Amino acid sequence: MAxxxxxxxxxxxxxxxxxxxxxxxxxTFVDDLGADSLDQVELIMxxxxxxxxxxxxxxxxxxxTVQNAIDYVKxxxxx
Amino acid sequence: xxxxxxxxxxxxxTPLGIGVQNNWEAVRAGRSGIGPITKFDTSDFPxxxxxxxxxxxxxxFMDKQQVRRFDIFVHYAVASARMAMExxxxxxxxxxxxxxxxxxxxxxxxxNMLEYYHKVLLEKGPQRISPFFIPGMIANMAPGxxxxxxxxxxxxxxxxxxxxxxxxxxxxxxxxxxxxxxxAMFTGGSEAVVTPLALGGFCAMRALSTRNDEPERASRPxxxxxxxxxxxxxxxxxxxxxMEHALERGAHIxxxxxxxxxxxxxxHITAPEPDGEGAISxxxxxxxxxxxxxxxxxxxxxxxxxxxxxxxxxxRAIKDVFGEYxxxxxxxxxxxxxxxxxxxxxxxxxxxxVLAIKHGLIPPTIxxxxxxPECDLDYVPNVAREAKVRVAMxxxxxxxxxxxxxxxxxxxx
Numbered sequence: 001m002a003x004x005x006x007x008x009x010x011x012x013x014x015x016x017x018x019x020x021x022x023x024x025x026x027x028t029f030v031d032d033l034g035a036d037s038l039d040q041v042e043l044i045m046x047x048x049x050x051x052x053x054x055x056x057x058x059x060x061x062x063x064x065t066v067q068n069a070i071d072y073v074k075x076x077x078x079x
Numbered sequence: 080x081x082x083x084x085x086x087x088x089x090x091x092x093t094p095l096g097i098g099v100q101n102n103w104e105a106v107r108a109g110r111s112g113i114g115p116i117t118k119f120d121t122s123d124f125p126x127x128x129x130x131x132x133x134x135x136x137x138x139x140f141m142d143k144q145q146v147r148r149f150d151i152f153v154h155y156a157v158a159s160a161r162m163a164m165e166x167x168x169x170x171x172x173x174x175x176x177x178x179x180x181x182x183x184x185x186x187x188x189x190x191n192m193l194e195y196y197h198k199v200l201l202e203k204g205p206q207r208i209s210p211f212f213i214p215g216m217i218a219n220m221a222p223g224x225x226x227x228x229x230x231x232x233x234x235x236x237x238x239x240x241x242x243x244x245x246x247x248x249x250x251x252x253x254x255x256x257x258x259x260x261x262x263a264m265f266t267g268g269s270e271a272v273v274t275p276l277a278l279g280g281f282c283a284m285r286a287l288s289t290r291n292d293e294p295e296r297a298s299r300p301x302x303x304x305x306x307x308x309x310x311x312x313x314x315x316x317x318x319x320x321x322m323e324h325a326l327e328r329g330a331h332i333x334x335x336x337x338x339x340x341x342x343x344x345x346x347h348i349t350a351p352e353p354d355g356e357g358a359i360s361x362x363x364x365x366x367x368x369x370x371x372x373x374x375x376x377x378x379x380x381x382x383x384x385x386x387x388x389x390x391x392x393x394x395r396a397i398k399d400v401f402g403e404y405x406x407x408x409x410x411x412x413x414x415x416x417x418x419x420x421x422x423x424x425x426x427x428x429x430x431x432x433v434l435a436i437k438h439g440l441i442p443p444t445i446x447x448x449x450x451x452p453e454c455d456l457d458y459v460p461n462v463a464r465e466a467k468v469r470v471a472m473x474x475x476x477x478x479x480x481x482x483x484x485x486x487x488x489x490x491x492x
Contacts, residue, residue, distance in 0.1 A: 016144070017142075017143050017144040034144075037210075038148075038210040038211055038214075041210040042209055042210055042211065045206070045207065045209070045210075048206075049207070054206075
């Protein structure tokens with residue numbers, strides 16, 4: 001579980017090129033971490049690739065914060 | 080009263096180095112930027128050499144976040160634009176941003192990214208294509224991103240006339256300022272297509288030199304033993320400005336742009352018209368546009384690709400336009416040192432032409448060992464030549480038979 005959280009945070013850091021200390025659970029991708037619409041798409045794709053998931057657009061729309069991302073992956077992997 | 084257009088900033092990234100100073104030092108020394116291709120395995124290719132940009136770090140010129148969004152040709156363009164901006168000390172703000180534009184040339188745009196994502200599509204499917212693929216590779220993303228980086232809200236255009244692209248871009252920028260539509264323009268071009276597809280394509284045409292064992296001696300324009308061009312990559316950007324605008328802000332001025340000519344061979348998709356008809360037409364048009372006589376030209380930076388056909392037809396065209404005076408002209412091809420930057424050639428070569436005027440030094444045609452009896456003009460063989468250059472011309476001729484000539488003059492207010 002800590003492993004998933006760590007991996008998700010790492011993906012966010014790399015994709016959005018933001019420092020680790022900014023990637024806090026409540027941080028929003030757009031307002032806090034400076035992601036634009038294309039960044040958001042690529043972020044979802046990176047998560048799909050890392051965890052071998054398929055994340056439909058309706059679900060992707062609900063992933064707005066770091067915590068949303070962590071929770072989604074955990075749920076999808078049945079943790 | 081025609082508005083006058085001057086050059087106030089220069090920036091470049093080429094196989095001769097990063098920045099104008101490094102480039103000019105290499106030109107002065109007659110150094111070659113050609114070597115074996117290092118970007119991919121070339122064992123299956125007949126031609127295995129190119130002019131590659133080395134020691135370039137995109138992060139030195141762009142935000143790290145931006146780097147992965149764009150094909151490398153955009154990185155070269157933005158880096159060159161940044162250097163040109165710093166050189167010109169032009170300030171762009173709300174008072175003038177709509178009067179500053181960008182016209183750039185490129186032959187193929189983001190071919191590296193195209194090849195990469197095509198592979199992704201075939202191996203992993205469409206869902207793995209990055210949303211940045213399309214914007215990152217379209218040819219007009221070079222002027223697009225330059226406008227974004229510097230707030231240039233004036234005309235924004237991309238020209239894709241193959242090997243003439245950035246020469247046309249400079250010409251169009253010149254016209255936009257002269258016609259009062261803009262006061263300053265970022266212009267020139269960028270190309271980065273040393274890729275398996277492009278190398279393979281040019282090899283298939285038998286257009287490239289195969290002198291793989293002696294890369295530095297492979298690009299030999301006008302030489303009897305020339306066997307084709309050598310690919311190069313990089314970018315060259317000039318900042319053009321309306322003269323009064325430049326003088327008012329105390330800008331330093333490299334040279335004046337005074338003429339621009341364009342034509343089509345209307346002959347063949349790749350081979351030049353043998354008597355150089357298209358080249359004759361566009362050089363003559365540029366001279367007329369400049370209000371000059373042919374005998375007033377001191378130096379021509381030739382298209383000079385080192386193919387059998389181009390060098391011959393360009394030679395014939397020069398003789399036709401200049402008559403007996405052709406034998407008094409200094410002509411050189413800097414492609415002998417940089418290789419052929421394709422859509423970026425015009426921009427980079429405009430810079431060398433402007434520097435020749437500014438510094439009174441004519442770039443050499445290196446690797447000139449054996450004169451070709453059919454190309455018997457003065458090609459400034461091997462050694463850069465100190466000479467007063469008051470007026471100089473730069474030629475670029477592209478596949479499809481599209482031609483462009485620019486004329487620059489030492490600035491006299």
